[in-house]
Amino acid sequence: MADEKFKITIDGIPVEVAPGTTILNAARQIGGDIVPPAMCYYSTLEGSGGKCRTCLVKVSKGSEKDPRPMPKLVASCRTTVMDGMEVQNITSPDVLDARKGVVEMLLINHPLDCPVCDQAGECKLQDLSYEHGLAETRYAFKRRTFERIDIGDKIQLHMNRCILCYRCVFVADQLTEKREHGIIHRGDHAEISTFIENALDSDFIGNVIDVCPVGALTDKTFRFKSRVWFSKPVDAHRDCPTCSGKVTLWYKGEEVLRVTGRKDEYNEVKEFICDTCRFEKKKTADWVLEEPTPVSKQSVIDANHYGIFNPPPVIKENTRLQEANEEQLARTERLK
Amino acid sequence: MARKLLLAHIDVPGIHTFDVYRQKGGYRAVEKALKSMSPDDVVEEVKKSGLRGRGGAGFPTGMKWGFLAKPEGVPRYLVCNGDESEPGTFKDRFLMTYIPHLLIEGMIVSSYALGAHTSYIYIRGEMMPQIRIVEKAIAEAKAAGFLGKNILGTGYDLEIHVQPGGGAYICGEETALLESLEGERGNPRIKPPFPAVAGLYGCPTVVNNVESIAATVPIVNDGGEEYAKIGIERSTGTKLISAGGNLVRPGVYEIEMGLSMEEFIYSEEYCGGIANGRRLKAVVAGGSSVPILPTHLALKTAKGEPRLMTYESLADGGFVTGTAMGSGGFIAFDEDQCIVRNTLNFTRFYHHESCGQCSPCREGTGWMEKVLHKIEYGYGDMSDIDLLWDIQKNIDGNTICPLGDAAAWPVASAIRHFREEFEWHILQPEEAQTRNFGLVSEGVMNPE
Numbered sequence: 001m002a003d004e005k006f007k008i009t010i011d012g013i014p015v016e017v018a019p020g021t022t023i024l025n026a027a028r029q030i031g032g033d034i035v036p037p038a039m040c041y042y043s044t045l046e047g048s049g050g051k052c053r054t055c056l057v058k059v060s061k062g063s064e065k066d067p068r069p070m071p072k073l074v075a076s077c078r079t080t081v082m083d084g085m086e087v088q089n090i091t092s093p094d095v096l097d098a099r100k101g102v103v104e105m106l107l108i109n110h111p112l113d114c115p116v117c118d119q120a121g122e123c124k125l126q127d128l129s130y131e132h133g134l135a136e137t138r139y140a141f142k143r144r145t146f147e148r149i150d151i152g153d154k155i156q157l158h159m160n161r162c163i164l165c166y167r168c169v170f171v172a173d174q175l176t177e178k179r180e181h182g183i184i185h186r187g188d189h190a191e192i193s194t195f196i197e198n199a200l201d202s203d204f205i206g207n208v209i210d211v212c213p214v215g216a217l218t219d220k221t222f223r224f225k226s227r228v229w230f231s232k233p234v235d236a237h238r239d240c241p242t243c244s245g246k247v248t249l250w251y252k253g254e255e256v257l258r259v260t261g262r263k264d265e266y267n268e269v270k271e272f273i274c275d276t277c278r279f280e281k282k283k284t285a286d287w288v289l290e291e292p293t294p295v296s297k298q299s300v301i302d303a304n305h306y307g308i309f310n311p312p313p314v315i316k317e318n319t320r321l322q323e324a325n326e327e328q329l330a331r332t333e334r335l336k
Numbered sequence: 337m338a339r340k341l342l343l344a345h346i347d348v349p350g351i352h353t354f355d356v357y358r359q360k361g362g363y364r365a366v367e368k369a370l371k372s373m374s375p376d377d378v379v380e381e382v383k384k385s386g387l388r389g390r391g392g393a394g395f396p397t398g399m400k401w402g403f404l405a406k407p408e409g410v411p412r413y414l415v416c417n418g419d420e421s422e423p424g425t426f427k428d429r430f431l432m433t434y435i436p437h438l439l440i441e442g443m444i445v446s447s448y449a450l451g452a453h454t455s456y457i458y459i460r461g462e463m464m465p466q467i468r469i470v471e472k473a474i475a476e477a478k479a480a481g482f483l484g485k486n487i488l489g490t491g492y493d494l495e496i497h498v499q500p501g502g503g504a505y506i507c508g509e510e511t512a513l514l515e516s517l518e519g520e521r522g523n524p525r526i527k528p529p530f531p532a533v534a535g536l537y538g539c540p541t542v543v544n545n546v547e548s549i550a551a552t553v554p555i556v557n558d559g560g561e562e563y564a565k566i567g568i569e570r571s572t573g574t575k576l577i578s579a580g581g582n583l584v585r586p587g588v589y590e591i592e593m594g595l596s597m598e599e600f601i602y603s604e605e606y607c608g609g610i611a612n613g614r615r616l617k618a619v620v621a622g623g624s625s626v627p628i629l630p631t632h633l634a635l636k637t638a639k640g641e642p643r644l645m646t647y648e649s650l651a652d653g654g655f656v657t658g659t660a661m662g663s664g665g666f667i668a669f670d671e672d673q674c675i676v677r678n679t680l681n682f683t684r685f686y687h688h689e690s691c692g693q694c695s696p697c698r699e700g701t702g703w704m705e706k707v708l709h710k711i712e713y714g715y716g717d718m719s720d721i722d723l724l725w726d727i728q729k730n731i732d733g734n735t736i737c738p739l740g741d742a743a744a745w746p747v748a749s750a751i752r753h754f755r756e757e758f759e760w761h762i763l764q765p766e767e768a769q770t771r772n773f774g775l776v777s778e779g780v781m782n783p784e
Contacts, residue, residue: 050526051693053734072733078526101730105699138723141706164692183521183692186504188702190692 006083010034010057011091023076023087024055028266034089035266037099037128039106039213040165041077043268048170049077052163053102054128058095061086073098096132103132108139109188110214111160118156119215121228121300124267125163146191151181152199154220154279155209159191162216168192168208175272176202192216203242206278210261210269221279222250222258229300231257233293238286243274248293249284256282265296338605339566341554341574342547343590346434352469354476357437365556366482369445370490373556378449382552384560386572391417391508391545392623392663393738394647397552403532404450405540413541414452415517416443416549418459418466419501419508422623423685424665427576428546430588432459432466436473440496442549444482445556447494450542455496458513461503471498505689509737510543511535512691523691524737545663547576567593571646575661581668584608597621597643598635601668614670617775618754621650622662624682625742627749628675629659631775655745656752674772675757679750680708686743697740700731704747711758714765721758725751 005016010027011034017026025043027035036057041049049055055077059070064084073095076087089095107129114120146159164183169192172179180201181194194200200208208217231250238245250258259278261269281287295301340346350356357363369378383398404412416439420428432439439457447455459467474496477483485493499517501507507516511525514536535541551573555563564572571593580586583601585608591600600606601616610616619634620626637643638657643650647661669678687701704727707720724747732744751758757773 050736052695054695056734075526075736098730098734101726102695102734105695105703105730108699108703138726139703140710141703144702163695164698166693185692186506187687187690187692188698190698 006081006085008081008083008085008087010087011089017081019081019083021081023057023059023074023079023081023085024049026081027076027087027089036076036089037124037131038077038266039124039128039163040167042167042170042211043266044270044272045167045170045174045211048165048167050075052106052165054099054106056095056098056102058088058092059085060088060092100132100134103128104134104138106163107133108137109144109160110163111143111145113161116224117158117161117215118218118223118228119161119212122267123215124213144188149193150199151194152201154206154275155200156218156220156223157192158216158218159193161214162192163214164190164192165213167211167213168217171207171211171272172200172202172205175204175207178202180205203274203276204272206275207261207269207272209278210263210272213267219258219260219278221282225257226252231301233295233301235262235290235293236287237290238277238281238288240274240277243277244271245273245277246271247273247277247287249287249289254284256284258282262293338590338592338595339574340590341563341566342431342438342550342576343435343588351435352433352437352473354437354473354480357435358480362437363441363477363480363482365441365553366444366448367488369448369556370488370492375449375451378445378552378556381555381560382449385551385555385563386560386567386570387548387551387555387563388571388647389545390547390551390575390664392422392625394661397544397548400532400544401450401542403530404542405533406451407540411454411539412450412452413536413539414443414447414450414455415510415513415536415541415543416455416457416546417508417510417513417543418457418463418470418546419505419513420463420546420663421460421503421505421508421689422625422663422665423682424578424580424620424667425623425663426578426580427588427664429463429466430578431546431550431576432463432470436466436470437477438550438553439470439546440473440477440482442552443496444477444487444494445552446542446544446549447496448492449552452542453493453495455494456517456536457496457498458507458517459498459500460508461501464500467498467500474498504691505685506691506737506739509739512737513543514541523693524739526736547664568644568646569648571648571661575645575664577645577664577666579607579666579668581666582611582614582670582673583668584611591645593644593646595645597645600645600666607668610668610670612670614672615775616668617671617673618669618675620665620667620669620746621645621659623665624667624685625738625745626660626662627655627658627745628669628678628753629657629749630753633657633753634659655749659749671775672772674712675750675754676708676712676761676768679747680705680712682746683708683743686739690739690743691737694735694740696731697735697743700727700740701743703727704743708747711761714761714769716758716762716765718759718762720762721751721755 036055038055039052056073057076061067063082151157184193231252233248236249249256261273345360387397388394506512507522509524512522516522531541577589602609616631620628637652652658683705687705690697690701692698728744728747731740761768
């Protein structure tokens with residue numbers, strides 16, 4: 001039956017989904033806080049998911065037919081729902097503990113160089129560690145580092161930041177004509193690399209930047225130009241012969257600093273864009289502007305209000321704080 | 337004398353050749369199965385035998401065969417897992433070296449039962465001599481008409497291919513093995529779908545351990561019920577145990593399920609006791625990944641009953657006071673051995689062998705190794721023990737494949753049963769460099 005629906009509950013909230021839906025996608029249908037975080041799953045990339053283990057949930061009731069709970073926590077991105085399934089995410093302390101553990105594991109070898117990372121502000125690992133991480137590290141050893149390799153003049157690979165989600169490998173497999181990079185070695189010395197340091201070069205390879213959840217793959221044309229939260233995203237399109245041409249332009253003042261695909265609320269690009277749009281069309285004249293990209297209230301980009309400083313009352317009363325914030329206050333005056 | 341089903345003729349000179357093996361009653365099972373039994377009859381006999389997977393997990397082989405999907409027009413595969421890499425386990429290598437035709441015979445019978453016409457034996461890359469031996473055995477069997485087209489005139493076709501692995505422990509995990517066999521990177525797949533539905537090249541596949549496949553030969557010859565008479569409860573038949581460590585006579589032994597651990601270690605028929613007159617300190621009963629047990633828990637369960645070599649008895653008490661049958665890699669430790677050093681050694685292995693897909697295993701195994709290294713070399717801190725406990729807890733159960741669990745269990749059990757020794761290493765670092773802790777005092781336990 002085509003219109004058959006499975007009834008499941010996630011954290012006690014009922015939802016009806018089509019058979020074959022994963023728990024994660026069912027949770028996304030509900031939305032809100034009960035959606036498990038996903039660092040490696042990417043809905044448009046086939047075969048992705050199951051690796052980062054941040055989306056672990058507890059299945060407290062397997063299905064209507066077989067109500068036994070699942071023995072282990074399961075990766076919600078790769079576990080399909082059964083009729084009558086009951087899932088616990090943020091209502092299960094086990095899940096939150098395990099997630100905390102996973103975040104700790106992801107961070108022990110991460111360089112935490114957010115102050116100089118171009119991804120900072122839109123980094124999922126940053127958000128995840130803010131929400132689930134420990135205040136201090138228990139890792140007392142030297143962090144793992146890799147030899148720096150050059151993978152071309154458009155894409156910057158920063159392997160030390162990589163969490164091995166494999167998304168970029170799937171992009172190359174599924175969007176481009178040939179895959180030139182992949183994972184070499186294994187275990188904690190596994191790394192993304194190209195065969196004898198080839199440059200990545202194909203029409204859609206720039207999408208590895210968009211899918212990367214951390215700052216391991218960043219745009220060289222945007223490198224150190226601006227912090228993400230100082231730029232203003234605007235949706236735009238152009239008549240592109242290769243791709244859909246639907247992009248987000250990131251403005252700072254009048255200047256287009258970078259071009260990315262349009263990301264949804266789960267940071268996923270639904271329509272991938274080509275490298276010409278991404279790297280070469282950096283003038284407003286190249287594009288038909290639509291409207292400012294809706295920005296979630298949680299985003300640091302929103303919190304900055306595009307550069308308008310909204311002084312809390314305490315600053316207005318305290319001359320010492322006014323001095324410290326002189327520049328921002330002056331800018332606010334200018335922008336009024 | 338205990339009954340021997342697999343290694344009965346192991347001492348016969350030339351048993352590795354087809355002629356001698358055939359003289360000693362070899363390939364009777366093939367004749368019996370192909371000429372007088374239907375494939376379903378063979379599956380039924382294996383179900384009756386109660387044979388459980390000998391690779392480590394102990395899943396009933398007959399049930400696994402029963403799960404195999406049989407869609408029309410799609411080939412089915414049998415893959416033999418000869419990627420034996422668990423530290424402490426060397427039974428499959430022994431079997432393939434000395435009596436390779438038993439494996440080939442088992443492969444033919446099992447492939448017939450499953451309706452497979454192409455079967456693979458995946459052998460760990462380091463075992464080059466065994467790969468040659470098995471290939472030679474296949475050629476001999478083929479020359480004698482037991483492989484190839486129209487076997488024994490019954491109309492059944494079968495080809496067996498040997499595939500050397502790249503020497504990765506992870507490729508002993510069945511789905512990683514399939515990836516490797518397909519020529520991909522040996523990363524475990526996410527289950528479901530299970531290989532019984534979509535395995536090798538997306539077709540229904542059964543992956544069985546070398547010993548499980550060999551065990552189908554006596555099952556077909558004597559009948560499943562006869563096989564099930566050996567052993568206790570749900571642990572039927574015989575099991576190959578590779579005994580290592582400080583024993584008088586280490587080696588591969590075929591035991592009847594239900595033999596007591598004490599008899600296995602101390603009797604003259606088996607290991608003959610601990611070498612050099614030392615006392616037993618600890619036992620790893622089933623390969624490096626199963627929990628290590630101190631002597632008092634290894635010989636007797638927490639309830640005071642004798643510990644038997646069966647799946648159930650070894651697991652008695654869960655992971656708090658019990659262990660697991662695993663792959664039968666039995667390692668004995670005497671009083672002169674250091675548990676911390678041994679745990680470091682095991683953890684270093686898992687760190688090296690982690691495939692790197694799942695974050696907890698990729699990062700956690702390396703972290704545990706570093707912390708253990710610190711403790712072993714006298715730089716430890718008391719909080720490191722709790723840290724180790726936390727790390728293993730965060731790995732256990734949170735990964736795609738069981739390698740994460742396998743890395744976590746030895747650390748957890750070592751801390752649980754030998755915490756005193758860890759503390760001594762930290763509090764007396766200089767002394768710990770010069771001598772070993774010795775025996776653990778009985779009854780000291782730190783559950784959780």
